Amino acid sequence: MRPRLIGFLCEWCAAKALENMAHKRLRLPDGFMPLRVNCSGAVELSLITQALYEGASGVLVGGCPKGQCHYREGNTRAAIRLRAYRRLLEALGLPPDRIRAVWVGSGEGERLYQAIWQFWKELTGEASPL
Amino acid sequence: MRLALYNALSCAGCDLIFFLEDLPEAFWNDLEIVFWPEVCENREEILSHLPRGSLEVAFVCGAIRTKDQERLVLSLRERARKLVAVGSCALYGGIPGLLWEKEEEGPRPVTEIVSCEVAVPGCPPEPKTLKASLEALWEEKSLEETSPRPVCDECPRLRRPFRINQLVRFWGEDFSQGDCFLSLGVICAGPVTKSGCEAACLKAGYPCWGCYGPLDRQAGERLLSALASGVLPAKADEFLENLVDPVGTLFRFFLAQSPLVRLRKNLEDEKDSA
Ligand code: SF4
Ligand code: SF4
Numbered sequence: 001m002r003p004r005l006i007g008f009l010c011e012w013c014a015a016k017a018l019e020n021m022a023h024k025r026l027r028l029p030d031g032f033m034p035l036r037v038n039c040s041g042a043v044e045l046s047l048i049t050q051a052l053y054e055g056a057s058g059v060l061v062g063g064c065p066k067g068q069c070h071y072r073e074g075n076t077r078a079a080i081r082l083r084a085y086r087r088l089l090e091a092l093g094l095p096p097d098r099i100r101a102v103w104v105g106s107g108e109g110e111r112l113y114q115a116i117w118q119f120w121k122e123l124t125g126e127a128s129p130l
Numbered sequence: 131m132r133l134a135l136y137n138a139l140s141c142a143g144c145d146l147i148f149f150l151e152d153l154p155e156a157f158w159n160d161l162e163i164v165f166w167p168e169v170c171e172n173r174e175e176i177l178s179h180l181p182r183g184s185l186e187v188a189f190v191c192g193a194i195r196t197k198d199q200e201r202l203v204l205s206l207r208e209r210a211r212k213l214v215a216v217g218s219c220a221l222y223g224g225i226p227g228l229l230w231e232k233e234e235e236g237p238r239p240v241t242e243i244v245s246c247e248v249a250v251p252g253c254p255p256e257p258k259t260l261k262a263s264l265e266a267l268w269e270e271k272s273l274e275e276t277s278p279r280p281v282c283d284e285c286p287r288l289r290r291p292f293r294i295n296q297l298v299r300f301w302g303e304d305f306s307q308g309d310c311f312l313s314l315g316v317i318c319a320g321p322v323t324k325s326g327c328e329a330a331c332l333k334a335g336y337p338c339w340g341c342y343g344p345l346d347r348q349a350g351e352r353l354l355s356a357l358a359s360g361v362l363p364a365k366a367d368e369f370l371e372n373l374v375d376p377v378g379t380l381f382r383f384f385l386a387q388s389p390l391v392r393l394r395k396n397l398e399d400e401k402d403s404a
Contacts, residue, residue, distance in 0.1 A: 045355045046348035053389040073363070080366045081358040088354060088376045092231060094394050 003124045006051045007034040007060040007116065008043045012070040013106050014062025021109030027129055028113070029120040031057070039063070040101075041074025045085050048099065058098045058123045062112065065103045075103060097122070131157060131186045134165035134177070134206055138199040139226045139237050140192030142168070144217035144254040152257040154265050157187075165206075177205050185210040187267075190246075193219040193226045193237035193386065200243060207244040212267060215239075215246040216260065218253040218341050223386025225253070230391045231377045234398065238386055253341035253383060256327050278345060281320035281338045284329040287311065294360040297372035306335030312360065317379055321356060322349035340383050347387050350380035 009015040015036040037043055040063025048059050061082060063075035079101060086096035102115040117128035135146050145168065146153075164185065165176055188210035194200050207213055218224040220240040230236035241249055250263045266272065282289075292313035300316050311318035311332075319340035320332070326342050340349070354376070361369040373379070381388055 041359070045351035046346075049348055049351050049389055049393075053393050076363045077359045080361060080363065080369070081355055083366070083370060084354055084358045084373065084376070085351070087370060087373065088350075088380070089390075091375075091377045092390055092394060094390065094397070 001055050002031055003057040004031040004033060004055060005029060005058045005060060005116070005120055005123060006056045007032060007062060008037050008040065008047070009034050009060075009062040010040045010064060010070075010074070011036050011038060013064035013068070014040070014102065014104055014112060016106035017062075017104050017109045017112045020106060021113060024109075026113060028116060029124075029126065031124070032116055032120065039069070039071050039074035040078035041069070041071065041076075041081075043078060043081075045081055048085065052098065056098075058100065058119055060116065060119055061099075061101045063101070063103055065105050068105065131160055132162050132164055132184065133157075134185050134188040134210065135163065135168075136165065136188065136190050136202060136206060137168060138190065138192030138203065138220075138240070139195045140217065140219045140224065142191075144191045144219075144252070146189055146191075146216070148254065149257055149260050152261045154261060154268060156268050157264070174202065174205070177202070177209060180209050182208055183211050187212045187214060189214045189216055190240050191216045191220050193223050193239055194243055195226070195229075195237040203240055203244055212247040213244060214248045214250065214263070214267065215241055216250045217255060218251060218343065218383045221249050221251055222343055222384035224383050227384065227386030228378055228382070230385045230388075234395065236386055236391070242387075251324065251342040252327065253339075256330055259326060278324040278326075280345060281323045281325045281327070281329055281332070281342065282310075284325050284327075285310075285320055285332045285338075286329065287332060289313075292360070293362050294357065294365075294369070295362060296365055296368055297357075299372075300337055304335075305337075311337040312357070317353075317357065319349075319353060319380075319382070322353045344384045344387075347384070347389060349384065350388060350390075353380050 040061050043061055051059050069075040082101050089096045100119050104112045121127045188206040223239045226237045248263045248267045250260050288309045294315050296315050298315040316337050318337035320338040322345050323338055323340040324342045331338055
């Protein structure tokens with residue numbers, strides 16, 4: 001199956017960052033599928049299981065930088081959830097490094113771009129064209 | 131009435147013997163038990179001599195681990211006009227299903243191997259659940275719920291907004307009184323478990339362990355999401371430290387059906403074929 005990286009990006013920061021970068025027309029990995037969510041804290045772990053089960057090689061959760069969540073605590077909760085989820089994956093003998101979080105402000109498109117490619121490279125071996 | 135009873139991989143706690151006094155009357159008419167390995171000979175020949183559809187009802191408890199168990203259940207399915215799966219092991223894999231934590235291929239629920247007319251949840255089922263299921267079977271009514279409700283709907287404990295300060299193991303202290311277990315930091319599977327038991331454990335002062343079955347196959351992830359969101363951020367490290375057995379706690383009765391163990395298998399198959 002073609003490798004896929006699902007990105008749950010919060011609409012206030014991470015998804016904005018991706019949009020703000022769009023005019024640069026940089027190439028993102030072919031298998032990267034961004035999904036805009038209300039808040040990184042709205043990403044229930046069952047969605048991540050579903051993404052992995054249906055063939056995603058990795059799941060990236062993108063939210064606002066620490067202390068800047070539009071809903072005050074969504075990103076903090078998301079971070080705790082993901083840590084707990086990694087523990088669960090480890091306990092089941094599943095690779096925890098298929099899950100990653102990135103916290104970026106809406107003006108940090110460049111950093112998000114790097115983070116996506118970095119993760120993609122670790123998952124597939126294909127490096128950023130830049 | 132010709133019956134067969136079979137217990138595959140289980141603790142035998144749902145054995146029908148515990149429910150005899152609760153069986154609907156119809157079952158006592160000319161009762162003939164033709165196969166019951168626990169009290170008579172466990173010879174498959176007994177079954178193989180029976181023609182198709184010659185049993186009125188076959189009851190099966192437990193999960194299926196060995197080829198023999200699987201063959202026996204298939205054989206019962208062929209011979210019984212109605213097959214009743216009893217208990218969480220038969221329905222969801224149950225406690226033996228936790229073997230999937232460390233084993234590549236663990237025991238499977240009966241319901242994944244053969245079709246069942248009735249599935250009676252519980253570890254063990256409440257007698258009234260079994261009785262209601264059998265009566266429905268008799269009257270050919272369906273008890274299948276289209277939108278099951280969580281155990282919390284039947285729980286008598288008081289619910290108020292809360293944050294989780296720390297995880298507390300249900301041990302030693304008296305928790306019989308008080309608010310919702312989650313607010314006390316005791317993990318309770320009520321929010322992700324199908325109701326029907328009338329919150330039996332909660333009424334007895336225990337948290338729900340989830341024996342009536344998950345509301346969906348990702349109930350473990352949902353419960354973990356809820357717990358992690360409820361915990362005070364400053365206490366996150368402690369929370370993770372105290373979550374000592376995430377698999378056994380969150381997936382106690384249905385690990386055998388979790389997409390995560392299937393995923394692990396898929397990844398291993400991929401690795402093998404690569
Ligand atoms: S979580 Fe448990 S204690 Fe709380 S309301 Fe639900 S069933 Fe009752
Ligand atoms: S409260 Fe939970 S563990 Fe107890 S009987 Fe009901 S479903 Fe089972």
